[in-house]
Structure formats: structure tokens, C-alpha cells
Amino acid sequence: MSLRVEGLEKHFGTVAAVRGVDLDVPSGTFFTLLGPSGCGKTTILRSIAGIYTPDRGSVKLDGVDVTARPIHARNMALVFQNHALFPHMTAFDNVAFGLRMRRVPRAELRTRVDETLALVRLDGLGARMPAQLSGGQQQRVALARALVVRPSLLLLDEPLSNLDARLRDELRVELRALQHRLGVTTILVTHDIEEAFVLSDRVAVLRAGQIEQIGAPRALYRTPATRFVANFVGPVNEIALASIESIDGTIWGTTDAGLRLRLPQDPPGGAAALAGGPAWLIVRPEQLSVAPGPWSNQFDAVIEDLVYAGAATVCRLRVGGLSLSMQVSGEAVHLTLGAPVSVGWHAADSVVLRDT
Amino acid sequence: MALAYVWPLWQAALNSLHPNTPQGIDAASWTLANFTRLSDPLYTDVLVRTLRISLTVSLIAALVVYPVALRLTRIAPRWQPWVILAFVSPFLVNTVVKSFGWSLLLRGNGLINTALQALHLTDAPLRLMLNETGIIIALVPGHFMFVLLPLWSAIAGIDPALGWAAGTLGARRWQVFRHVILPLTWPALVTGLVINFIMNMTAFAAPAILGGARTLVVSVLAYQVNLQQLDWPFGSAIAVALLVFTLALVGIGQKLAVWRR
Numbered sequence: 001m002s003l004r005v006e007g008l009e010k011h012f013g014t015v016a017a018v019r020g021v022d023l024d025v026p027s028g029t030f031f032t033l034l035g036p037s038g039c040g041k042t043t044i045l046r047s048i049a050g051i052y053t054p055d056r057g058s059v060k061l062d063g064v065d066v067t068a069r070p071i072h073a074r075n076m077a078l079v080f081q082n083h084a085l086f087p088h089m090t091a092f093d094n095v096a097f098g099l100r101m102r103r104v105p106r107a108e109l110r111t112r113v114d115e116t117l118a119l120v121r122l123d124g125l126g127a128r129m130p131a132q133l134s135g136g137q138q139q140r141v142a143l144a145r146a147l148v149v150r151p152s153l154l155l156l157d158e159p160l161s162n163l164d165a166r167l168r169d170e171l172r173v174e175l176r177a178l179q180h181r182l183g184v185t186t187i188l189v190t191h192d193i194e195e196a197f198v199l200s201d202r203v204a205v206l207r208a209g210q211i212e213q214i215g216a217p218r219a220l221y222r223t224p225a226t227r228f229v230a231n232f233v234g235p236v237n238e239i240a241l242a243s244i245e246s247i248d249g250t251i252w253g254t255t256d257a258g259l260r261l262r263l264p265q266d267p268p269g270g271a272a273a274l275a276g277g278p279a280w281l282i283v284r285p286e287q288l289s290v291a292p293g294p295w296s297n298q299f300d301a302v303i304e305d306l307v308y309a310g311a312a313t314v315c316r317l318r319v320g321g322l323s324l325s326m327q328v329s330g331e332a333v334h335l336t337l338g339a340p341v342s343v344g345w346h347a348a349d350s351v352v353l354r355d356t
Numbered sequence: 357m358a359l360a361y362v363w364p365l366w367q368a369a370l371n372s373l374h375p376n377t378p379q380g381i382d383a384a385s386w387t388l389a390n391f392t393r394l395s396d397p398l399y400t401d402v403l404v405r406t407l408r409i410s411l412t413v414s415l416i417a418a419l420v421v422y423p424v425a426l427r428l429t430r431i432a433p434r435w436q437p438w439v440i441l442a443f444v445s446p447f448l449v450n451t452v453v454k455s456f457g458w459s460l461l462l463r464g465n466g467l468i469n470t471a472l473q474a475l476h477l478t479d480a481p482l483r484l485m486l487n488e489t490g491i492i493i494a495l496v497p498g499h500f501m502f503v504l505l506p507l508w509s510a511i512a513g514i515d516p517a518l519g520w521a522a523g524t525l526g527a528r529r530w531q532v533f534r535h536v537i538l539p540l541t542w543p544a545l546v547t548g549l550v551i552n553f554i555m556n557m558t559a560f561a562a563p564a565i566l567g568g569a570r571t572l573v574v575s576v577l578a579y580q581v582n583l584q585q586l587d588w589p590f591g592s593a594i595a596v597a598l599l600v601f602t603l604a605l606v607g608i609g610q611k612l613a614v615w616r617r
Contacts, residue, residue, distance in 0.1 A: 051520050071523035078524045084517035088539045088615065097535070101526035149525060 001062050001152035001185055002027040003048070008057035010043050017043040019209035021057070025187065025202075030179055032188040032196040035206035036232070041189045044206075045155050048187065049078050061152055072101075076153040077146030081161050083138045085130040091117070091141045092126030098149035116148040117141075119178065136167045143175070147182065154179075154186040160195065172198055193233050197221075205229045221284075227353050230282045235314075237288070237324045239281040244352070253281055253352070257321035262296045262347040283350040285314065285327035288343050290335070295344025303339050306332065317343055365599075372592035381589055390593035399577070399594075403601065406573040409488055409563075410556035413495045414549050417503045421545070425508045426537075443501045451498070455565040458494045459485060462566065486568035494562040499555045503548035510544035511537060539615045546613035550606050557602050574598045 005023040009016075018040040025031040033041040046052045048059050050071040058067045066074055077098070085094050092113055099109045117123055120140040130138055139159055146154060160168045160175075176199050179186050190196055196203050197217040204214040205228070213225040224230035227238065241253035244263065251263040261281060289295070304323070305316035313332040317324045326343060328335070335341070375387045393399070428439055446454065461467045462484035469481040484490055514537065522532045563573040572580075574594060582591035 046520075049520070049524055051523070070528075071520070072526045072528050074524070076524055078521065080517045080521065082515070082517065084515060084521040086518060086522075086536060097522065097527075098525035101522075101531060145521075145525070155524075 003031075003153060003185060003187070004060040004063075005044070005048065006058050006060070008044060008047060008059075009055045010040075010047055010052055011055060016209055018047070018054075021206075021209075021211055023204065023211075023214075025185060027062075027185050028183045029201040030176075030186045030188065030199055032190060032200040032203045033206060034190060034193065034196040034203050034232075036191055038208075039206040040209040041206050042157055045078075045157055045187060045189045048153070049076050049155055050074050074153075075149070075151055076155055077149055077151035078155045078157065079139075079142045079146050079159045081158040083130075083142040083159075085138055085141055085145070087130055089129075090126060091122065091128050091130065091133065094130065094141055095126075095144045095148050097145065102149065112148055113144075116144045119147070120144045120174070135163050136171060139163065139171065143178075147178070147184070151184065154184045156186065156188040158190050159188075161190070161192070168195075175199060197233075205232060207232075222349075223351060224282065224353070227280060227282070230351070230353065235285050235325060235327075237283050237285065239283070239322060239324075241279045241281055241352070244279060253279070255320070255322065259299070259320045259322065263352055264347050264350055279352050279354045281350055281352055283345055285325040286312075287345050287349040288317075288324060288326035289345065290326070290328075290341045290343050293342075293344055296347040298342060298344035301341050301343045303335055303337055303341060306335060306337055308332075317341070319343065368592040368595055370592075371589050372596050374589050376587045376589045390590045391597070393590060394593060394597055402572045402574055402577050403597070405488065405571070406557060406575075406598075407601075409491055409495070409573065410553055412492055413499065413556045414503075414553045416492075416496050417500055417552050418545070418549055421500075421503045421507055421548070422533075425504060425511055426533075428508055429511050440505070443504055446498050447501060451559075451561040452565070454498065455494060455562045458490070458562070458566055462490050462493065485566045487571055488567070490566035491559075491563045491571065491573070494566050495556055495559060498562065499552050499559075502552045502555060503545070506544045506548040506551075507541055510541040514540055542615040543613045546609055550609035550613075553605065553609070554602055557598065 003023065003025040005021060008018050008021040008023075010018040021040075021044055023031070023044075033044055035041050043052060047054045050066075050069060054067065058065050060066065061074075085091075086097065089097070095113045095116060096109055099112060104112070113126070114123070117126055120143055122137060122140050122144065125133065125137065130141065133141065139162075142159065156175075160171055163171065172195060179199075188196070188199060200217060202214060203217055203220055205212045205220060207228050213220060213229045220229060220233050224233065230236050230238075239253075239255060239261065241261070242256050244251065244253045246252075251265060253261045253263045255261070263281065299319045301317040301319040301324070303315060304318050307314045307316075308331060312327050312329050313335075315326045315328065315332065315335060317326055324343070371381060372390050373386050373388070375382050375385055375389060394403075428436070431439060449457075459466070463469070464481040464483075466484075468484065469478075472478045472482070473480075484493065518536050518540075519532050522536050527535065558575055559573070560575045560579070563571070564576045564579070567573065567576065575598070578591050578594040578598070581587050581594060585591075
């Protein structure tokens, strides 16, 4: 079932948690609300579920306005960060709860619960109480409880945040496989960029109750629309440009220190959009390289710091008056502290942004 | 400290096993006569009346406590301490003073009867005191907080996500109550009712003042026997009997405190 949210607004007392949000989620897709704590993503999710009544705006399922419908009449299922399993019921009874509320006959209920427990790899554990299950198992029960009722919309409120890193990765993969298999329209709320990228078809980055950008993960990463998005989805180098000019068809930017940089030649909005006052050039650490050129931008640099992080090494470089971060894969044995190097990047890999 | 508490009880228990004589307690001989005397209908009536009053007050409390507690959890946190104070305040007033206050309201020519007759809702004054009704009327609000506070605390301690989870799965409000709130707060409810029951069984001032001479409860009877008739062994026997009965019912209550489907 497809979801459309229009003009959603919600405030608590004087705090405006959601300030005008529009979402469009096609049926069967995986959509993520991504943002830092307090950005309003959980409020949006709960408003979709009916836990909160929006002050303004509407929630539509397949075109039908459900904004006024109570929680129990929306056929959506919500999986919480702390699993919210009923502590006084067994895993089986927890999963069966939704079916019992729908008065599903006993035989069918039993089959469906057993099937769903098997789907989340918990067969045989139905008789256990939540307190007797591990964190990962508890979260799987919560997932099973949500899936067994065949909801029109599956809502996930940071379901993996309370788990340790390895378990999180494991469940992430399972979640992705499950969603593809079942084709249920899913909305995830998270602050974890990797999670959002791995699982989603589209992501909305939120800040202070409003959407900064919506797009496929690749689009958000390679062509962020604002500095907030650029910074949020991954490490960046932000180079302040004092001025931008177009000379003989090539667009150049100049830093305060006078360094001249080639900018992306086909910016969205055309070259004219870039001309003018101060802006920021955004280039990702992994797009810098000390490999031999030719690079559209290439400068002499000195290595100030090397930080080894297993699969990659982060290198701090000084270029003119700038401090840049470069990422190379592996151990970077060819780099030594204090050594002079030549670093470059392609203008086409960078982005120019103007917001404050 | 435990010794200071237990020793008088122990003495009373001992006293109940000695006969009483005009010269005082005959500590040399032992008897069960004080206890067999309790089987006289005169005294069993008193026990039954006490049980009836106590259970009625507890029952009323049990019926009212969930709606009240649920309503209270929806009050803004800012006002909650004041509401708690309102429910606790009867207990802050001396129970004798409170009971006299009730008698002013409940008397034949008291505030309530005067108002009812002035509004032509009754022709003659209602007998609201010097009977069991008066005692019940005074004990219900007086002891309500013993059930309310533990239950309110238990309800407030339930993760709101449980109610939301149940809701998204299709549970209506009454189903959320039946399947989530009730099972999880049941132990607190039963414990609170047990305490309420004990307070009812051992209440003294309210039954003494509002019950009158012809509506005796066990605590008032013990008072009369000990301090008016000066028959301490028998008075002790009454006290021991009250203790045993109350503990027995508390024991049953403990068993019921575990939620079973």
C-alpha cells in the first residue's frame, strides 16, 4: 500500500517537532527517515501510526485519508526501539496478539504464528518469555509480531539501535531480505547513515522538523542539496570559496588564501547559478588521491596525521592554508608523516553549495 | 526495635491463656476459656460484622480504583503532586477529629440530611450513622489511598510503548486495559487491597464514633473489654483472634496476587 503524507505539522506545547513535511512512499518500497535526535522523525512515524494526532496535514494510504482513524483501525504495525514485547506473555502469545485481536480462528492462528516465527529464525522458541530471550531474539519476536498481521505499512522506530554492532549488521541483512521477499511498504526511522543506505530505496534527511532532502542514497551522498545533508551522510571536506567566476568557459573558485580550484563544470542550475558570492566546495575524503594524475585539481601537500582504522586510513593533509582529510583503503604504507605529497581530485566529484 | 514491637504482642498472647479473677490475672493457671468464650454468638456476630464492613469497603475501593487511577495518569505531571496530596490529605487529619467531622455531616439533623430535605429529595432524615453505613461511608475515602497509590504507581510504570504496540495490533482501549494494564498491575492492586483490608479490620475511631454502642466491631469490643470491663485476658484473646483472622485473609490475598490467565 502506498503512503502519502501532506503538510504534516505537530507541536508539543511550544516546541514545534514537525514543521510541514510531505512524503510520498510508493507501495512495496523501503523508505527511511534519517536525522539526528530531535529532528522530528519519530514524531512523524508516530503520527503516521496514529499515536499522535497531527495539528495539520494528512496521512493517506492508497489515496484514502486515514488521518482521523484511531490507531487500531489503520492496519499498520510498529516495531519499537525497545521491542515493547508484552512481558507477561510468551513469545508465541506476543506474536499471536494481533491475530487474536482480529479474531483469527485458532488453527489458522497457530499456523501463521509458527510460520512467522520460522521466518525470523525463531522456530521452537515460542514458549519462552521475553525475559528469557536475548536482545536479538527479542527484536525478532517484535518483528514477527508486526509481520504476522500482514500490515499495509510496516513502521520501524530505530529497531536495531539497542543491539551491538555485529547483531545489528546481521539483523539488517535479514530485515532487507524479509522486506524484499514480503514486499511490504516499510518506513524506517534511524540516525544511522549506514543502516539507512543499506536498507532503503529512498531516504529523507530531516533537520529540526523539516525535510532537507529526499532521494536515493547515492543521490544524497554524491549530490547533497545542503551543507547539513553533506555533513550528515558522511565525512566531508568543506572548502570556503570567497568568490566564483567563469573564465573562458571554465568555472573557478578562489579561497580566502588565494588558492584557485576548478569547480564542477555542469552544476545543477547552470554556471550562472554559481557565479557570485561566498560558497562552499564539498569533496569527500575518499575522492582525494595521491595517485599520479592527471587530476582537474592538484596541489602540493604535507601529511600532518595518519589514522589507521582497519579497512581504511584517514590522512590529514595541509594544502596551502587548508586542512583536508583524505581516505585511502587499507594500511597506506606508502604514506609517511611529514612527507610532501601531491594530492588531487576531480572537479566532477565535488559539489558547490551555497546555504548558510 | 523488633523486640519492642513483638514483646507486648507476646505478653497479650500469654495473658489470653490465663483466667481472669476479681483480684487480677491469675498467672499461675492456664486456660482456653477465653477463646472458647469467643464462640458465643454475641462475639461471632461482632467478627462477622467487622468482616462484612471491611470487605464492603475493600470492594468499593476495588471497583473505583481503576477508573480513578487511569484518569489520574492522564493529568499533566505538573498537577500530579497536588492530586496525590488531595487523596492523602484525609490521612493527615487525626482520625478522631475526622470521625467527628463525619458525624456532623451524617447526623439526623446534620448537613446532608438538612440539604436533602430542603431539596425535597427525602421526607424524613436518613439513618446515615450509628449503623454500618456510617462506618463504611467514613472508611471508604479514609483508606482509599492505600489502594490508589500503589496502583497508580504501577500504571505509571508501564512503558507507554506497550499500549501503543497493542493499539497498532488492533486492540481497542478496553482491550489494552484487559490484556496489558490489568495483568501488569494486578499484583499492585491486590497488595493495595490487602493493606486497605487490614486498615479496615483494625480501624477504631470511625467505628467507635460513627457506629455507636450497638454496632460493635472487634477493635471497639476489645477496647470495651480491656478498658471498661478490665478483663484483660479476654481482651487479649479478642486481639489474638483478630490478628489470626486478618493474617489468614492476608495470606489468601498474597496467593491471589499472582496473575494467572
